[in-house]
Amino acid sequence: MQKFVSKTFRRDLNFLYETTKANFKLQNENSYLGVIWYLLGPLLLFGILLFVFSKRLGVNVEHYPLYLLFGLISWNFFATATNRSMTVFLRNAGLLKALPIRLDLLVASSVIHAFISHVFEIALFMGIALYLGVVPTHILLYIVVLIHAVIFSLGVSFFLSSIYVFLRDIEQVWSVLTRAWWFATPIFYALTSNGPGSKVSLFNPLYYIIHMSRELLIYGRIPGAGLWMGLFAFTFVSVAVGYCCFTRLKVHFIDRI
Amino acid sequence: MNTLPIISLRNVSKKFHVPKRKDKTILSYLAHAFSESDHLHAEQNIDAISHVSFDVYKGEVLGIIGKNASGKTTLLRVIAGIMQPDSGDVDVRGSITSLINLSVGLQPRLTVRDNIHLACALLGMNRKETRQNFDSIIMFGELKQYIHMYPFQLSTGMNQRLSFSIAVHTTPEVLLLDEVFSAGDIYFQQKAAQKMKELIESDVTVVMVSHDLKKIVEMCDRVLWLESGVVRAYGPVKPIIQDYRNYSKMNAEKQKISI
Numbered sequence: 001m002q003k004f005v006s007k008t009f010r011r012d013l014n015f016l017y018e019t020t021k022a023n024f025k026l027q028n029e030n031s032y033l034g035v036i037w038y039l040l041g042p043l044l045l046f047g048i049l050l051f052v053f054s055k056r057l058g059v060n061v062e063h064y065p066l067y068l069l070f071g072l073i074s075w076n077f078f079a080t081a082t083n084r085s086m087t088v089f090l091r092n093a094g095l096l097k098a099l100p101i102r103l104d105l106l107v108a109s110s111v112i113h114a115f116i117s118h119v120f121e122i123a124l125f126m127g128i129a130l131y132l133g134v135v136p137t138h139i140l141l142y143i144v145v146l147i148h149a150v151i152f153s154l155g156v157s158f159f160l161s162s163i164y165v166f167l168r169d170i171e172q173v174w175s176v177l178t179r180a181w182w183f184a185t186p187i188f189y190a191l192t193s194n195g196p197g198s199k200v201s202l203f204n205p206l207y208y209i210i211h212m213s214r215e216l217l218i219y220g221r222i223p224g225a226g227l228w229m230g231l232f233a234f235t236f237v238s239v240a241v242g243y244c245c246f247t248r249l250k251v252h253f254i255d256r257i
Numbered sequence: 258m259n260t261l262p263i264i265s266l267r268n269v270s271k272k273f274h275v276p277k278r279k280d281k282t283i284l285s286y287l288a289h290a291f292s293e294s295d296h297l298h299a300e301q302n303i304d305a306i307s308h309v310s311f312d313v314y315k316g317e318v319l320g321i322i323g324k325n326a327s328g329k330t331t332l333l334r335v336i337a338g339i340m341q342p343d344s345g346d347v348d349v350r351g352s353i354t355s356l357i358n359l360s361v362g363l364q365p366r367l368t369v370r371d372n373i374h375l376a377c378a379l380l381g382m383n384r385k386e387t388r389q390n391f392d393s394i395i396m397f398g399e400l401k402q403y404i405h406m407y408p409f410q411l412s413t414g415m416n417q418r419l420s421f422s423i424a425v426h427t428t429p430e431v432l433l434l435d436e437v438f439s440a441g442d443i444y445f446q447q448k449a450a451q452k453m454k455e456l457i458e459s460d461v462t463v464v465m466v467s468h469d470l471k472k473i474v475e476m477c478d479r480v481l482w483l484e485s486g487v488v489r490a491y492g493p494v495k496p497i498i499q500d501y502r503n504y505s506k507m508n509a510e511k512q513k514i515s516i
Contacts, residue, residue: 010383011382014384017384018379021374022364026367095361097334097361099357099361101379254340255274255340
């Protein structure tokens, strides 16, 4: 039994590795700058927002450039992962009809693909932080938050990719929703302690991920227990709902793609 | 012969659901409200396969024949676990490799080398197995000098050779084949047939769909004739193939008269 488990595990691991590698290679095919393009997009937005807001919204925020950059790259990971996963079954329709492959691994593979670009962004962030004289502490605790960010995105991706097979409108809905969500999340502005945003943000999972990471990496403060509980809860709900939805619907996928 | 069948199907049915409207955007609803012509067509269910039952034992080769759209590929997909049947039981004991469409799994924009790694992973090999089989796959497909090229630069026949070569190296217990003997030129077809014979002799259980009746007679132990999703005949190869030939000839003649 153990041998069987390890065999399936190694097979699944290889599946994840090869599909992620293929996605990565296909994305960088015939591209001279390759990985640098992933960084240029967020960096450009970062430059513009910094130019516009550093004397306005960012005046009272300590280390505003880092604050802003971290918000942007965290959001970027979530948006890329969910957008790429949403269409994964349709994009691979031919494959799904010909081979019995693990559909959940296919979703995981596209989230991991986005995660790898995110790792480059984090490395860039760390470099800039060191350059500005901020030494990120509490890295281990940050990794815990990061893992939750990945699992949270995975849950949302399961949900979106399953619904997308039946309802193509979800792509447009999601694009509008994420735009609104972007503004509702303190990415380029900071929350005031008694403003309406501080209440609303308690229902915003991205707020937990971004705020806690900033506290740990930029300000060297450990978030309180309430924030940790919120993070765990949102991650759990996301995976539970997303995976449930996926397992319920997956038997019908093949008839619809 | 082993008493437990490797593949066992009991009363398996699968319907395809065709929804009432072809297009169902809100705009189309509005457009239809103002137009005279009726774009609606009745909601219907098409029986892809209905009440199919059979057993395949270890080392046996089952051929599936029938016209286009008679449910052959759907049947293979149900056996492979790609599709769930609406009713009935499907039981397969052992690892499956399905070769339902030879061209998928190959990415035109990845090199032959990367494609072999990817396809092996998709077919369920781990890294070690992939590495062990890599050279053999290249050798069998005769693709040594093309390893750094892309499938879009290779001919169709070479792509098929590559896919076939990867698939036969997966060492499955159950092999599902859909019309794969047309891969490559006559020389490679013979080579492929030879490899298949070796596999069959090594106790692999095979279910194959083919329009090449000569191949079916040559390789299969039993044959299943599907007609509009229903089993029309199931049993020994020669008499059923003879019936099938007569039936096809008769149909062709009928067509001629009606024209």
